[in-house]
Amino acid sequence: MMIRKDLREGKYEGVVTRFPPEPNGYLHIGHAKSIVLNFGVAAEFDGRCHLRFDDTNPETEEEEYEKAIIRDIRWLEFDWGEHLYYASDYFERFYGYAVELVEKGLAYVDSQSEEEIRETRGTVTEAGRHSPYRERPVKENLELLERMRAGEFPNGAHVLRAKIDMASPNMKMRDPLLYRIRNVPHYRAGDAWHIYPMYDFAHCLEDAIERITHSLCTLEFENNRDIYDWVLENVSIPRPRPFQTEFARLSLTHTVMSKRKLLSLVKGGFVSGWDDPRMPTLAGMRRRGYTPAAIRKFCEDVGVAKANATVEIERLEHAVRDDLNTKAPRMMAVLRPLKLVIESWPVDEVEWLDASLWPRDVPKEGTRRVPFCKELYIERDDFMEEPARGFRRLYPGSRVRLRHSYIVECTGVEKDEDGNVVEVRVRHDADGSGKKPKGTIHWVSARHAVDVPVRLYGRLFSEPHPESHPDKPYEEFIDKCSLEELTAKGEPELANVESGSHVQLERQGYFFADPTLTEEGRPALNRTVPLRDTWAKVSARAGLEKAAVPDGGRKKAAAEPDEGRPVGEATASAEPASQGAAGRAPLDAEALGLRDAHGLSSEQARLLASRPDLRRFFEAALQVHDAPASVARWVVNEVAALTKHRELEELPITAGGLAELARLVDEGEVAAPAAKTVLDEMSRLGESPREIVERMGLAESVDSTLLEALVREVIAAHPAEADRCRQGKKGLIGFFMGKVMEATGGKASPSDARKLLERHLGG
RNA sequence: UGGGGAGUCGUCUAACGGCAGGACUUCGGCCUUUGAAGCCGACUAUCCAGGUUCGAAUCCUGGCUCCCCAGCCA
Numbered sequence: 003m004m005i006r007k008d009l010r011e012g013k014y015e016g017v018v019t020r021f022p023p024e025p026n027g028y029l030h031i032g033h034a035k036s037i038v039l040n041f042g043v044a045a046e047f048d049g050r051c052h053l054r055f056d057d058t059n060p061e062t063e064e065e066e067y068e069k070a071i072i073r074d075i076r077w078l079e080f081d082w083g084e085h086l087y088y089a090s091d092y093f094e095r096f097y098g099y100a101v102e103l104v105e106k107g108l109a110y111v112d113s114q115s116e117e118e119i120r121e122t123r124g125t126v127t128e129a130g131r132h133s134p135y136r137e138r139p140v141k142e143n144l145e146l147l148e149r150m151r152a153g154e155f156p157n158g159a160h161v162l163r164a165k166i167d168m169a170s171p172n173m174k175m176r177d178p179l180l181y182r183i184r185n186v187p188h189y190r191a192g193d194a195w196h197i198y199p200m201y202d203f204a205h206c207l208e209d210a211i212e213r214i215t216h217s218l219c220t221l222e223f224e225n226n227r228d229i230y231d232w233v234l235e236n237v238s239i240p241r242p243r244p245f246q247t248e249f250a251r252l253s254l255t256h257t258v259m260s261k262r263k264l265l266s267l268v269k270g271g272f273v274s275g276w277d278d279p280r281m282p283t284l285a286g287m288r289r290r291g292y293t294p295a296a297i298r299k300f301c302e303d304v305g306v307a308k309a310n311a312t313v314e315i316e317r318l319e320h321a322v323r324d325d326l327n328t329k330a331p332r333m334m335a336v337l338r339p340l341k342l343v344i345e346s347w348p349v350d351e352v353e354w355l356d357a358s359l360w361p362r363d364v365p366k367e368g369t370r371r372v373p374f375c376k377e378l379y380i381e382r383d384d385f386m387e388e389p390a391r392g393f394r395r396l397y398p399g400s401r402v403r404l405r406h407s408y409i410v411e412c413t414g415v416e417k418d419e420d421g422n423v424v425e426v427r428v429r430h431d432a433d434g435s436g437k438k439p440k441g442t443i444h445w446v447s448a449r450h451a452v453d454v455p456v457r458l459y460g461r462l463f464s465e466p467h468p469e470s471h472p473d474k475p476y477e478e479f480i481d482k483c484s485l486e487e488l489t490a491k492g493e494p495e496l497a498n499v500e501s502g503s504h505v506q507l508e509r510q511g512y513f514f515a516d517p518t519l520t521e522e523g524r525p526a527l528n529r530t531v532p533l534r535d536t537w538a539k540v541s542a543r544a545g546l547e548k549a550a551v552p553d554g555g556r557k558k559a560a561a562e563p564d565e566g567r568p569v570g571e572a573t574a575s576a577e578p579a580s581q582g583a584a585g586r587a588p589l590d591a592e593a594l595g596l597r598d599a600h601g602l603s604s605e606q607a608r609l610l611a612s613r614p615d616l617r618r619f620f621e622a623a624l625q626v627h628d629a630p631a632s633v634a635r636w637v638v639n640e641v642a643a644l645t646k647h648r649e650l651e652e653l654p655i656t657a658g659g660l661a662e663l664a665r666l667v668d669e670g671e672v673a674a675p676a677a678k679t680v681l682d683e684m685s686r687l688g689e690s691p692r693e694i695v696e697r698m699g700l701a702e703s704v705d706s707t708l709l710e711a712l713v714r715e716v717i718a719a720h721p722a723e724a725d726r727c728r729q730g731k732k733g734l735i736g737f738f739m740g741k742v743m744e745a746t747g748g749k750a751s752p753s754d755a756r757k758l759l760e761r762h763l764g765g
Numbered sequence: 766u767g768g769g770g771a772g773u774c775g776u777c778u779a780a781c782g783g784c785a786g787g788a789c790u791u792c793g794g795c796c797u798u799u800g801a802a803g804c805c806g807a808c809u810a811u812c813c814a815g816g817u818u819c820g821a822a823u824c825c826u827g828g829c830u831c832c833c834c835a836g837c838c839a
Contacts, residue, residue: 024838026838058838059839062839116836124835125767126768127766127767127768128767128835129767130835157837158837161837170768171767172767172769173834173835174768183837200837200838200839201839202839205839221771222833222834222839223839224834225768225769225770225833226839228769303777303789304778304788305778306778307778308770309777310770310771310772311776312776313776313777313789314775314777314790316790317777317788317790319789320790323801323802324802332799361797361801361802362797362798363803364802394800405799406798407798409798442797442798442799443799444799506801508799509799509800509801510799511801533799533802534801535801536801539791605815605816605827606816608826612826635816635817636817638816638817638825638826639816639817639818639826640817640824642824642825646825674818678782678818723784727784731784733783733784733785734783735783735784735819735820736782736783736784736820737783737784738783739820740783743783743819751819752818752819756819757819759819
């Protein structure tokens with residue numbers, strides 16, 4: 003939107019964005035949002051997006067990370083063409099700009115210690131103090147800088163600082179550091195440098211050098227924008243220059259996102275590495291089976307705004323399921339086996355059934371063969387000796403459909419000496435003539451089953467907001483049970499699932515054949531995401547209710563209207579009374595005088611008293627049109643709004659003009675809506691109200707018969723809306739008002755128009 | 766308590782001063798050889814208080830809450 007405006011105004015010829023990762027860690031889903039945004043806007047406006055490594059800190063950056071980052075972005079299927087850049091390739095130019103600043107007297111070499119610099123920076127409420135080296139002569143600065151570059155000093159001996167303002171309320175502007183000495187080699191630049199540029203100096207220059215137009219970054223850099231602008235305004239870079247715009251970074255429930263915390267999860271052994279499938283890293287998600295398309299869709303869906311926000315993980319999971327639904331073929335496997343014996347089936351007979359790989363609503367072809375015989379495995383959860391209410395699966399006497407196969411009826415169970423059910427016995431319905439069963443369960447042939455290692459991944463943190471507990475560190479919410487490993491019994495075809503491919507195990511979830519663990523003919527499956535499970539929710543709820551029942555309460559009736567009643571009291575006792583006008587500070591003498599002299603409201607008086615410019619304007623206007631009430635209203639509400647972003651003095655609007663306008667309205671020559679148009683024009687061009695009214699033909703001139711006709715016309719043009727309005731959707735009156743006022747150019751009396759509309763649409 | 770940002774359904778996110786919309790979640794219903802998917806429906810929101818206006822999420826005033834800034838990290 004903002005970009006559209008820039009283009010429309012001809013600020014830039016095209017759009018150039020960039021994704022600027024620092025090669026010091028792995029990319030996570032939060033970076034994905036930035037990637038999708040940057041590449042997305044470039045594509046939308048037919049521009050381009052650069053990939054630029056912001057490698058300005060040699061101490062933490064490594065080629066390994068660079069490689070991983072490139073792999074991850076490619077995996078997301080974004081393409082930067084030949085536009086791969088490195089901040090380190092610009093080091094020489096940065097240095098040139100630094101020299102330029104020094105020569106202009108806008109930067110100096112500071113030889114204070116790190117600690118001294120920190121102490122003299124001041125605090126958020128106190129100004130900082132000047133460095134004793136601040137006025138070092140240009141020549142000396144140049145020499146020192148040259149020697150810093152040459153490696154003549156130890157780390158920390160000197161820094162280059164911008165000379166801006168040690169008293170700036172923006173801490174970032176208190177002579178920010180531009181260069182620091184680091185006598186270490188850079189992973190790309192080698193040992194060519196002994197000084198390295200700071201982010202605030204380098205980033206804006208990188209953008210300018212690459213002719214970036216829109217530099218999108220996260221909210222925490224808002225304070226840095228002033229430096230960004232300062233540097234680019236003070237060095238010789240090509241124009242038009244880039245501008246920085248901030249957006250909210252992504253947070254997700256049930257996880258953490260900062261590099262530091264992710265690293266501590268790895269180091270603490272809570273996960274197996276950066277690519278552990280529970281990690282929110284792209285590498286982890288890839289290994290878990292999340293797809294690039296799902297991640298992109300998710301990033302687009304959550305949108306971009308400036309408000310800090312935490313997106314529910316369910317939303318990501320939805321995107322993943324939605325994508326995989328049409329991409330993952332269906333197969334069967336039993337995670338926790340229970341033997342099922344078909345009493346009515348011959349011992350040695352095997353029937354190979356054709357089973358579709360896709361459900362009805364996925365328009366894809368393909369089947370596989372599934373063997374059926376006397377002994378099968380079914381899921382333990384699919385049998386209950388004493389069925390819960392609503393249980394639609396196997397229990398003594400029940401009938402279920404075996405997926406892709408026969409209907410069976412449970413005839414009994416076998417138990418071990420401890421009373422555990424070890425085998426369920428059924429008879430099958432050979433011709434399918436019986437009535438339809440309520441449920442369908444999955445199964446595999448015991449004889450043909452293949453063992454498949456399966457990892458069930460859950461959320462890393464049990465708490466939705468692990469970082470939002472002041473009294474508890476996020477580590478305490480790590481879910482130790484977020485990984486469950488087991489060996490499943492799979493149908494034969496499952497052995498052929500290839501490394502890196504997706505499959506849905508029916509009724510259980512989407513799984514991914516882990517590329518690092520899968521062997522030929524023996525996939526290791528990671529559960530990407532479980533299927534939505536309504537029954538699990540229902541039974542969990544039932545369990546809760548049951549737990550609440552023992553003390554004799556009636557089933558759910560008691561649980562339903564929970565103890566939410568105190569709400570009414572709470573709101574009532576919330577003492578909002580202290581706020582209102584009565585609760586405000588009393589008017590000072592000046593405001594009091596204003597109020598009494600002109601009969602203003604306290605609010606109006608308070609504003610005029612606190613804004614000398616508006617007060618003078620108000621008083622000057624009274625000289626022309628002595629109607630304090632209406633003039634005050636215009637000044638307080640409308641003129642004040644105009645001064646939001648511009649000084650009153652800069653506005654071409656005069657007190658006399660405003661007074662004239664107020665008079666025209668008071669005397670009924672111009673209707674209120676039209677008067678606002680006039681004011682807008684006045685603030686743009688500085689014409690007198692009368693000139694504008696004449697030029698635009700805004701004098702009130704809509705007589706009642708004409709207005710009536712207009713109203714009828716507008717209603718006739720929107721029959722559907724009129725109907726809804728008559729049926730009670732009163733908000734639509736506003737819709738019609740808008741149309742009528744538009745038709746009259748704001749010249750009609752709004753109250754008359756509304757009356758007419760209400761009469762016609764009232765029924 | 767300096768400065769910079771931000772407050773719209775439970776959660777994200779829309780709405781030239783003119784119908785508070787969409788998505789996720791939740792809850793009903795339909796359908797179903799996946800308690801999935803799909804389809805239909807429902808619930809629920811403009812931080813608060815004043816003001817301007819025919820009409821305010823939007824403009825004005827005041828207040829409240831949350832986030833960011835005192836790295837030689839980015």
